[in-house]
Amino acid sequence: MQPLYHNSTQTGGWPLLNVAATCTATHALGPGLRAVVWVQGCPFNCPGCLAPDWxxxxxxxxxxxxxxxxxxxxxxxxxxxxxxxxxxxxxxAGLTRLINLAREQRPLSLICFSGFTLAQLRDDPPGPSVADLLDQIDVLIDGRYVARQNDHRGLRGSRNQRIHYLTDRLAEFDFASGPRQIEIQVQADHVLLVGVPPRGAITLIDQALEHVCRARTAG
Ligand code: SF4
Incomplete structure (x- = not known):
């Protein structure tokens, strides 16, 4: 049986990452200016997931x-x-190596989202190096997205997801009920929506895109 986790390695045995997208500067996913890595592949398939392609x-x-x-x-x-x-x-394994290498250059904070709960990760980790990654995380936002529990507040997608301050490094930041914001970033060959959308934002974006398409067709 295939393992769930991504286990490709490069010559020398170090892990490779399977990355869906990156963003090198955003204010929409945590305090301060942050860089983001979205990995490819998720076992949960939550209805209403913002990133079904990933x-x-x-x-x-x-x-x-x-x-x-x-x-x-x-x-x-x-x-x-x-x-x-x-x-x-x-x-x-790959993300642990990534944060360790990055912290050799800069004292970065680390926020991580996971569909697994912290208890699951500790008691029955879904792959190797989970404990090592947990050791590096300052704030873990855990649990699957449940659309009917989306209260349109904070950096977690739905109320059932829990904010775990694994260190006190980002303890001042209100992840649970602060205002949400999104950024639309145009990259080389695609457009990226960064952040957890506030109420109505996706509808507004859809309407704006429809308007642009209609205007282009009419022109
Ligand atoms: S856990 Fe997150 S990425 Fe995975 S399906 Fe659910 S919302 Fe999407």
Whole structure:
């Protein structure tokens, strides 16, 4: 049986990451200016997931952690990383190496989202190196997204998800009930929606895109 976790390695045995997308500077996913890694592949398939394209367990961008560090730290004012997905805990070995390498260069904070609960991760980890990654995380936002429990507040998608302050480094930041914001970033060949959308934001974006398409067709 295939393991759930992504276990590709490069020559020398170090893990490779399977990355759906990256963002090198955002204010929408935690305090300060942050760089974000979204990994490819998630076992949960939550109805209403914002990133359905990143659920399939398929190969996306395969990259060595050491090759991703420079990209994520390109902006000199980035003070933290955020890992999301997809399911970061299925790539715990590669992400642990990534944060360790990045912290050799800068004292970064680390926020991680996971569909697994903290208890599951501690009692029955879904792959290797989960405990190592937990050791590096300052704030873990855990649990699956439940659309009917989306209260449109805070950095977690729905009320059932819990905020675990695993260190006191980001203890001042209100992850549970602060205002949400999103950013739309235009990258080389695609557009990226970054952040947890506030109430009505997706409808507004859909309407704006429809308006643009109609205007282009009419023109
Ligand atoms: S855990 Fe997150 S990424 Fe996975 S399906 Fe649920 S909402 Fe989507």
């Amino acid at each position: 659920i399939p367990m398929r190969q996306a961008r395969t990259v060595a952690p050491e090759d991703l560090v420079a990209e994520l730290l390109a902006h000199p004012q980035v003070t933290g990383l955020t890992f999301s997905g997809g399911e970061p805990m299925l790539q715990a």
